[in-house]
Amino acid sequence: MKKIVVMGSTGSIGTQTLDIAKKHPDEINVVALTASTSVDLIEKQAREFAPFLVAMYDKKAAADLSARLSDTDIKVVSGMEGLIEAASFDCDIVVTAMVGMIGIRPTVAAIEAGHDIALANKETLVCAGHIIMPLIKKHGVSLYPVDSEHSAIFQSLNGEHHDDIEKIILTASGGPFRMRSKEELSSMTAKEALCHPNWNMGNKITIDSATLVNKGLEVMEACHLFDVALDDIEVVVHPQSIIHSAVMYKDGGIMAQMGCPDMRLPIQYALFGPRRPYLDTKRLSLADLGTMTFERPDPDKFEGFALAYEAARRSGNMPTVFNAANERAVALFLEHKINFTDIPRLIKAAMDNASFIASPSVDDIIATGKSAEEYVEQYLMNGMR
Numbered sequence: 001m002k003k004i005v006v007m008g009s010t011g012s013i014g015t016q017t018l019d020i021a022k023k024h025p026d027e028i029n030v031v032a033l034t035a036s037t038s039v040d041l042i043e044k045q046a047r048e049f050a051p052f053l054v055a056m057y058d059k060k061a062a063a064d065l066s067a068r069l070s071d072t073d074i075k076v077v078s079g080m081e082g083l084i085e086a087a088s089f090d091c092d093i094v095v096t097a098m099v100g101m102i103g104i105r106p107t108v109a110a111i112e113a114g115h116d117i118a119l120a121n122k123e124t125l126v127c128a129g130h131i132i133m134p135l136i137k138k139h140g141v142s143l144y145p146v147d148s149e150h151s152a153i154f155q156s157l158n159g160e161h162h163d164d165i166e167k168i169i170l171t172a173s174g175g176p177f178r179m180r181s182k183e184e185l186s187s188m189t190a191k192e193a194l195c196h197p198n199w200n201m202g203n204k205i206t207i208d209s210a211t212l213v214n215k216g217l218e219v220m221e222a223c224h225l226f227d228v229a230l231d232d233i234e235v236v237v238h239p240q241s242i243i244h245s246a247v248m249y250k251d252g253g254i255m256a257q258m259g260c261p262d263m264r265l266p267i268q269y270a271l272f273g274p275r276r277p278y279l280d281t282k283r284l285s286l287a288d289l290g291t292m293t294f295e296r297p298d299p300d301k302f303e304g305f306a307l308a309y310e311a312a313r314r315s316g317n318m319p320t321v322f323n324a325a326n327e328r329a330v331a332l333f334l335e336h337k338i339n340f341t342d343i344p345r346l347i348k349a350a351m352d353n354a355s356f357i358a359s360p361s362v363d364d365i366i367a368t369g370k371s372a373e374e375y376v377e378q379y380l381m382n383g384m385r
């Protein structure tokens with residue numbers, strides 16, 4: 001029996017993780033759940049999976065949930081301390097599927113408690129990879145990627161030697177605006193940006209796919225996760241999202257992982273890999289598919305993608321500034337307060353304004369994130385000047 005903690009259980013990855021858990025009741029025991037504010041859904045999940053502990057980041061939501069679960073033995077905790085308590089709870093693996101920088105401290109706590117990590121929280125490695133990766137080594141725990149691209153790379157590395165890697169080929173769908181001109185982008189609405197061609201995901205990551213910021217974050221994540229240099233990663237736009245990513249080796253051979261897009265596969269692989277139990281996912285027919293196409297990304301059109309590379313090259317706390325400014329800008333875009341091309345404008349402004357820290361601590365990262373978000377608000381209030 002594998003004891004798992006699911007952090008961010010009410011989100012897209014969290015709910016699909018619980019779907020996988022439900023399919024394997026003899027192998028997976030859900031011991032703790034966490035969420036920010038979604039009381040209705042987490043109450044339902046708590047009643048179904050009967051964990052020992054549920055943590056709500058929002059204190060009011062925690063009080064509400066505690067009252068609703070008073071007929072059970074489930075302990076309800078709150079705030080950052082609550083998330084850390086859940087991450088440290090006796091288990092085998094912690095699925096980190098919360099959105100945003102609130103994922104960093106609980107992930108550190110989980111590693112320090114000796115737990116393996118199924119990583120779905122991008123911010124952890126983007127902002128704190130230089131802290132997390134040595135910590136993983138120090139505590140002898142394993143880090144399993146959940147993101148479809150990183151899972152595909154992880155699967156393509158299975159049984160191979162790290163020294164034999166020539167480059168990593170990270171695929172991107174190109175998002176819903178791949179065929180739009182640069183001029184057209186500014187008038188794209190949130191509704192249009194939320195229509196992802198292949199993947200059904202949470203709102204924030206769907207916007208990040210439309211701007212290609214998501215791909216930039218994934219490149220930074222891959223550098224840490226697979227210990228490769230920025231220039232050893234090639235991003236290729238592959239609109240059909242069939243090849244989820246690949247590794248080219250020094251003999252010219254490419255190992256790729258393919259399939260119909262379904263996040264449950266990488267989630268299941270993170271929990272069971274290298275075993276591959278049956279999954280009721282749609283089967284890919286290569287003959288029906290016929291063709292797959294590939295093209296280079298256009299950093300001139302998708303400025304957020306170019307800025308991600310700038311942040312990665314500058315390193316230190318710049319990825320945090322990039323990420324936090326983007327997080328705030330995406331929220332403003334979803335609230336219809338800015339237009340689509342203002343997202344990279346705001347990121348750039350925040351990066352230009354930030355003071356550089358070469359090797360930020362977790363506290364520095366949180367503080368950097370906070371001031372980048374504040375700067376975005378202030379810049380917007382000043383009429384984006």
Ligand code: MG
Pocket residue numbers: 147148149218
């Ligand atoms: Mg991805």
